[in-house]
Amino acid sequence: MLVRRAEAVLGRGGRPAGGLVDVRIGGGVVTEIGPPGQRLARQRGEDELDAVGGALLPGLHDHHIHLMSLAAAASxxxxxxxxxxxxxxxxxxxxxxxxxxxxxxxxxxxxxxxxxxxxxxxxxxxxxxxxxxxxxxxxxxxxxxxxxxxxxxxxxxxxxxxxxxxxxxxxxxxxxxxxxxxxxxxxxxxGRVPRVPADLGAVGRAALAVGVTGFTDATPQRRPSDAAALADAVASGALPQRLTLMRPLDGGPALPDGISPGPVKIMLDDTNLPPPDALAERVRWAHRAGASVAVHCVTRVQLVVALAAIGDAGPPPPGTADRIEHGAVVPPELATLVGAAGLTVVTQPNFVAERGDAYLAEVDPDDLDWLYPCRSLLAAGIAVAAGTDAPFGHPDPWRAIRAARERRTASGRVLGGGERVDGRTALDLFLGRPGDPARPRRLHPGLPADLCLLRTPLDDALADPDAAHVAATIIDGALAHTAP
CATH class of the missing domain: 3.10.310.70 (Diaminopimelate Epimerase; Chain A, domain 1)
Structure with missing residues (x-):
């Protein structure tokens, strides 16, 4: 495939090239990016897609989602x-x-x-x-x-x-x-109620329409039958996105071809928090098995316990990073410890827009400025990525990008305005690799051709983040979705 006249998002900071370029795709990867303003010669049998000046960027990856629950929510x-x-x-x-x-x-x-x-x-x-x-x-x-x-x-x-x-x-x-x-x-x-119809194909199609080319499923206590259903959907193409599954503490069964293993998911609840030393042993078990951990933290006390345990357990295997899922409350004193531990925070800025009015009414005032933070974490050198937590949040990442940029509740009130980030930074939260979620991908030869084409230049799209800007989605070098 040859993508013509694209604003290619390249290099440091995600800046576009200095003019429109042609991008060649072959064998499932980007093979060539032409000089700005110069056409690449079309090869025999090569399909063409005219970007008409729209931005071409890596496909979005939702780093925290629950796919079977999302599919069941439709029923x-x-x-x-x-x-x-x-x-x-x-x-x-x-x-x-x-x-x-x-x-x-x-x-x-x-x-x-x-x-x-x-x-x-x-x-x-x-x-x-x-x-x-x-x-x-x-x-x-x-x-x-x-x-x-x-x-x-x-x-x-x-x-x-x-x-x-x-x-x-x-x-x-x-x-x-x-x-x-x-x-x-x-x-x-x-295991005790009737099975709810779960149309994973509908989930995949909806995600393609918003430019999502990959998921990290963060479901705890995933049933073997659910893992099998996900594997079948991937194998059949009903779920065309790249799929990474977080794993249970016992490792679970081997994953089928086409599905990548993610970190070990560890749930925490304030009502039955484990002692830090017991939690540290769980973390060490995962590390010995060659995996990092992703610890669910939605309160200050959960984050304190997680930090103590991770600090005691020691570093994860080389090339991996332990994760804090949600990071719903991260005040500066705990952010310092998160940074010192080298943790990645996978947050949900969409909750500011979706639940912010309830937070303003119910959450301790001392926590309001540090709910689902982003800017302060990045300023402290902390690796930050994002997921939607769908179906518990809306599955459209562009809504989360807007929320990270504006920090406005449904009623229009600002919640944690000091945590606002610019549009490019907000987009980058969804551009990381599954195994390295906070390092955004950029277009370059050799990049897997999981791509999102926008109708407009990137600056225009980010001035008004909306899934309506998505013109086409490409997975493994093939055109998987085109908007009307």
């Missing part, structure tokens, strides 16, 4: 903001969904996602029973750690009032009756 009922904003909307949506589930298939289950207590308060089985009746129902908190089941759902999974199942993470009343609230039990629950 679920959205029960949280911004679609649902109050108790009346919530009750109407849930009653309608329960009636549909009662008359439908999928075992008659109702699956709700995206709930936040700002809509209708904290949920339990009693609150759900009043709206769903005898239909088994489960509703996920938008943070992903909590499922709430109604009484019919609890009975269906073996947790009815008469049950004596001893399952860690099942919240109970003082009388030992399950409240319906299940914490970090995705894997356990998945």
């Amino acid at each position: 679920s009922v959205v029960l949280g903001p911004p679609e649902i904003t109050g108790p009346r909307d919530f009750a109407n949506r849930l009653r309608t969904a329960a009636a549909a589930a009662r008359a439908g298939t999928a075992g008659g289950w109702l699956r709700g996602v995206g709930y936040h207590p700002a809509v209708a308060g904290d949920l339990d089985r009693v609150a759900l029973d009043a709206l769903t009746g005898d239909v088994p129902a489960r509703v996920q908190h938008r943070g992903g750690a909590l499922w709430v089941l109604n009484s019919a759902g609890l009975r269906a999974v073996g947790l009815g009032p008469e049950s004596f199942l001893d399952v860690e993470g099942v919240e109970r009343t003082p009388d030992a009756v399950p409240t319906g609230r299940l914490w970090r039990l995705d894997g356990w629950l998945a």
Whole structure:
């Protein structure tokens, strides 16, 4: 393929070349970049794509996403903001969904996602029973750690009032009756409820349309069947993006061809934090197995424990870096320690736009200036990359790029304005390699030809970050998507 008249994003700082260039692609890599203003001769049988002055850049990589959950979300009922904003909307949506589930298939289950207590308060089985009746129902908190089941759902999974199942993470009343609230039990629950249709092809097509050519799936407790479904989608081409899977602490089964191993994922929750020495041993185990770790940290205390453990465990294998996932609260004193440890922070600036108003109302004022930071981390020399955390965040990286640049909530309020970065820096958060997420790729001969072509020059696109600027997406040298 020969891409004509492109503004090629090259070199230090991601600056375009000094004029439009032709870019030749062959064998799945960029093979030649012509001199600015000079045409490359077309070779026999070579397809041509006219960029018409649009920017040609490496394809975007989402460094933290949950693909099976994202695919399943399309078959679920959205029960949280911004679609649902109050108790009346919530009750109407849930009653309608329960009636549909009662008359439908999928075992008659109702699956709700995206709930936040700002809509209708904290949920339990009693609150759900009043709206769903005898239909088994489960509703996920938008943070992903909590499922709430109604009484019919609890009975269906073996947790009815008469049950004596001893399952860690099942919240109970003082009388030992399950409240319906299940914490970090995705894997356990998945084996006891009907399987939700998950169209990974739709996920792949939607990602192509926004210029995404790679994913790092950060799902904890991934079921073997889910890994197999992802592998099948990659092998069939339904999911055309490059795929990296984070691994469980025990390593898990060997990954199929076409899927790259990522770091070992370690979850932390404030309610059951491990002692730093126990966590350090988990980190050392991963290092001995030749892997770095990616530690989930969304509070100050989680980050403090993670830093102590990683410091005690010692450096990761050569050529790798341990990661802090989310880095939701990183004040300057902890940023200094993050930098000293050589960690990479994989953040989600999109949450500032998507959840910022709730943060302003609920988060400790001492933490507000350090929520999902970016500029201060980069200024401290810390490696920073980004993911969307979809489906818990919106899967469009351009929204995250805009959020990193503007730091505005849905209502237009500025949250952590000192953490704003310019558009090029925000874009770079999604241009890193899976194994080196904070080092952005640039066009050069030999680069794998996973590319994104914009309709406009880069400066124009970044002045108003939007997926509508994507004109075409190329994967492995083949045109995978063209916009209308």
